[in-house]
Amino acid sequence: MSYPELSLMIAGERIGLAKETGGQRRSHAVLNPATGGVLGQLPLADADDLDRALAVAEQGFAIWRRSTAQQRAAVLSGAAALLIQRQEEIARNATLEEGKTLAETRIEVLMVAQLFSFYAGETQRIYGRALVRPEGQRSTVTYEPVGPVAAFAPWNFPIANCGRKLGAPVAAGCSVIMKPAEEAPASALAVLQALLDAGLPPQVAQVVFGVPDEVSRHLLASPIIRKLSFTGSTVVGKHLAKLAAENCIRTTMELGGHGPVLVFADADIDHVLNVAVGHKFRNSGQVCVSPTRFIVEESVYDRFRTGFAERAAAIRVGDGLDPDTQMGPMANPRRPEAMEVLIGDAIEHGATLHTGGKRIGNQGFFFEPTVLSDIPLSARIMNEEPFGPVALINSYSDEAAMIAEANRLPYGLAAYAWTSNAARQKRLAAQLEAGMVGINTVAIGAADAPFGGVKWSGHGAEDGPEGLMACLVTKAVHEG
Template identity: 65%
Template sequence: MSTYPALHLLIGGNQVSGESRKTEEVLNPATGDVLGKLPHASADDLDAALANSAKGFAMWRTAPVEQRAAVLTKAGALIRERAGTIAEILTLEQGKPVGEAKGEIIYGAMLLEFYARELPGIEGRTLDRPEGKRAEVRYEPVGPVAAFAPWNFPSLNIARKVGGAIAAGCSVIVKPSEETPAAALATVQCLLDAGLPGDVCQVVFGVPDEVSRHLLGSPIIRKLSFTGSTAVGKHLSKLAAEDLKRTTMELGGHGPVMVFDDANLDKALDQMAANAFRNAGQVCVSPTRFLIEEPVFDQFRDGFVERVKALKVGNGLEDGIQVGPMANSRGPDQIERMVKDAVAHGAKLLSGGERIGNQGYFYEPTVLSDVPVDAEIMNEEPFGSVAILNRFAGEAEMVAEANRLPYGLAAYAWTEDAGRQERLIAQVESGMLAINAGSVSAVDMPFGGVKWSGHGHEDGREGIMACMVTKSVHVG
């Protein structure tokens, strides 16, 4: 097992810690034990990060595409090489099974490598004009980026935030979650070891509101990238609006799963039961609201509960574990409250519904059915180990429920009817839709939502373009 590393800030390529800086404890969610102490950035540290980021941008924006691509490619290789070590560190501080952690880390490497391959194809265009005149469209880096990443995917979220920015030619100051700092630091270190200049990427920690206000209050920052809750996203958007900074917001969801009577139920059950409890349900695109057509409801319900009860819960570092602890004490508290509220409203508790043990933040994988629409869990993202199974009369009713909430991140549908598939593609209000598939993520596809689930994209070519601005040039 990897030893949990010493924690620090990264400013100008230097590891910064100690002195009189405030610190906070990082806990192991499986045991509650203290793993380490994380230093907070002082106001002077944040000012230094801003100044270095300005210098980094002035230099990196002119770096040849080949240089940027080479750094991304080598960083991807280093992440792959160190994936086993980083995965154990990630599991120690976040809780997910170590195999799942390694998969997350490899996806981040694949994303950096994709950006490297995609960069040469991102070009402007020249338009036809009379002889002696010229008109062209150019894409240029937006400027220094402030990026805020959450704790649920502490390595991949860093690859997303930093990879797109540096591919575009921007510098970036990233604030990972204070609850999962070591995996984030290890991921950035791969970029630095791959040749990324230290001024191009800074890593800071602290009280989130204090750090965000300080960074977003500076004219040096020209773009905000945030992944997290809708409430915090709205708050940060207001701060960014004061200086008209560009924003990418990947916010909350409440993923509907429409299961029709012509679906391949075995395939749907095998994929969605596991997917619903991946990372203990702490996934922004997690399938949470299962909307099941009446003729197959009983069969789907019984098969789903059977599979969920077979999931093995425990310390993510142990062999065979499929569901780890929730990442922090807030998780079980929230799920417990939501489940009790649902049952009080008349929902049926089919499995789970209890905490596990008295050590760490474990909660049983929980399945509810026949949950009334006025229960809290039907309207607010649970973000934990719970799935909701409700029955519906048919397609129109199911689509209406899928679109009822103000969220629109990911949606899923299971049907063999080609005509229905096309109708769902046209009608479902979500940034991502999977039909007869359990995943909405691919490194070459844009990742993002609509409505209260945010705007802008990461991954795909769009992840680079989100960090660029367009310039129209007219020469007479």
């Protein structure tokens, strides 16, 4: 299989580098993180392209808001089946452009298929209610699609993130303009193509690529856009929220995290290590819910730190297409540079480096799985999301101190805890400040469960009934 030709997708039309009026669109070189080589040239939208996408989205909303629940369900279930049929091709292209292993990108395809299947059922359960009124009067509450959605998806889950951005609006009866990451365009186009091939009217969903700030300012300045859905960093999320506020655009924001992991002495330490190490280094740690700050009870600290470092050092790093690879490269050249800066700063502040800490080779964007311990809270890496293959391990004396550290930062996306004490499990569930909490598990995402954070990690949720409701508005109708 060869890497596909890249394009924008507006009204079902693939738009390449050549302009209809002559000349060429600007382009972005898509790189293979394993080699640093160029996979293809991606056309970038200009103002005319964005205006066309907006006009088409307005038409698409007029069409799709009148669709029946059964029509939406048929498209979503059909797209789910097509994704499964095309799993290998989609997964391979995602590995080529993002770097993670084939095992991980195959799972991503299945995640989107499961989400579309869930929404195929959920779209038929958009219920309203009738209020009790005196005879001759009637009051109802109904839910209607919010309108055209501007959706911005990051590169770290190039298939799953795009499935989230498209699935809920389509299920709700909205149209959508999605701007995926320019680093991973083929994955996004494949998800949209499955929906189109399953019968989605071409006006309903568009994909544009471009200079991020140009695209976001242009789309969010338009009165056509009624909702913004963004997944990405807290810094960018705050900026987009300000732009959206100018037109009172509704927002769903899934922003950064700095996942705390509380490990108590009564946990099965070997089991925790076997699970947590693999979860820490999946996708080279480029995961918003990645377990990052390991907050370990003093009596098991040395054992945990040693076991973690040994397992991390044994991870096989290589090309994601190699079946023996356990961790692929980082997704772009910016990430290894960021890792070196943050790890260097931590060591300067007195942290102990147990394994890793540097790039691998001079081809591609590979970085060693890294373990630091005894990191002062003043180090940048203890306060800024590292978004890379680094685990931070510190010891704490008791439960109260561990919970305080877990809640110290303004982030609140995912938190994890390992303990066999049932009473403590209940306390942790209540006291950890996060949108998602995993107790004795790292499995915190599912098609039927809300995915989102609190504090600086954003607001609103994707997936589950909550993700669908985020694309609906409430209307009360009173008849006398």
